[in-house]
C-alpha cells in the first residue's frame with residue numbers, strides 16, 4: 411500500500427474542489443499527480459454573509475469522503491493540503507482573513523487535523539495556482555515567469571531566475587497596481603487600481619453600466635465581441651489597463667512567459683491576441699514575452715495545494 415497519497419482542496423467563495431492524488435516522482439521531484447478521486451461541492455452560503463463554521467464543516471465532509479475512498483484505491487493519505495483565498499500564515503496553519511469564507515483568525519490546520527486525524531497544511535490559493543502552473547502547467551521549465559490569475563480579482567505569482575518571489579505579504583498583488591490617474595476608487599483604499607478596470611467583475615459591471623442591463627457578466631462581453639460596440643469598448647478599456655500593468659511588470663522582471671489563468675482566461679485568443687498586440691505596440695525596452703493561457707485550468711489551485719503540501 412502506498413503511503414504517499416494526499417488529499418488536496420481548493421476552497422473558493424462559490425465552490426470547493428477536492429481531489430485524492432497520488433504523486434509520481436522522478437529524482438525526488440514531483441512530475442505528475444494522478445487523480446484517484448474527485449469531489450466538487452458548493453461552498454455553503456449563510457444568507458448575505460458567508461457562514462465560516464458551515465464552510466469549515468463542509469471542508470471536513472469533502473475531506474472525509476476523499477479519505478474514505480483511499481482504501482478502495484489501496485493508498486493511505488499522509489497529509490491534507492487546503493488552498494484558500496485570503497491572508498494565510500502557512501507556517502502557523504492559520505487564516506488571518508478570508509472575507510469570502512467568513513474567516514478571521516481561524517486556526518484552520520489545527521482545527522481540521524483534529525477532526526480528520528491527518529496533518530493539514532493551509533496555503534494561499536493564488537500562490538498555489540502559480541506553483542502548479544510553474545511546476546506542472548503552462549509555465550513548466552520557464553525561469554522568468556509571470557502567472558496572472560484574473561477572476562473576481564486579479565493577482566499574480568512571480569518567478570525570477572527560477573525562484574518564486576515571496577517578499578512581503580503583497581508580492582504579486584498586480585490587481586492593486588495603479589493604472590489610471592485620477593482613477594476610480596478601489597476597495598483596497600487606493601484609486602485607479604488595475605482590478606477596478608480589468609477583473610472579470612469589473613468588466614461585467616462596466617458592461618452593465620454601458621447597456622443598462624444588470625444581469626450581464628464578463629462572459630457576455632466576450633460572447634458579444636465583434637457584434638456589440640458596447641462590448642468591444644468595455645473589452646478594449648480592460649485590455650488597455652491590463653497591458654499597462656503588464657508592460658510595467660515585464661519591464662521590471664524580464665519576464666520570459668506570461669501565463670493567464672482564472673475565469674477570464676477562458677476567453678482564450680480573444681484575450682491573448684489583443685493583449686499581445688498592445689504590448690508589441692507599446693514596448694520599446696522590454697522584449698514582449700510569450701503569452702499563453704493556463705495549462706491546468708480550474709484545477710490549478712488544487713494541484714498547487716498538493717504540491718505546496720508535498721514540498
Ligand SMILES: [Zn+2]
Nearest residue numbers: 586596598603
Ligand atoms: Zn486596489
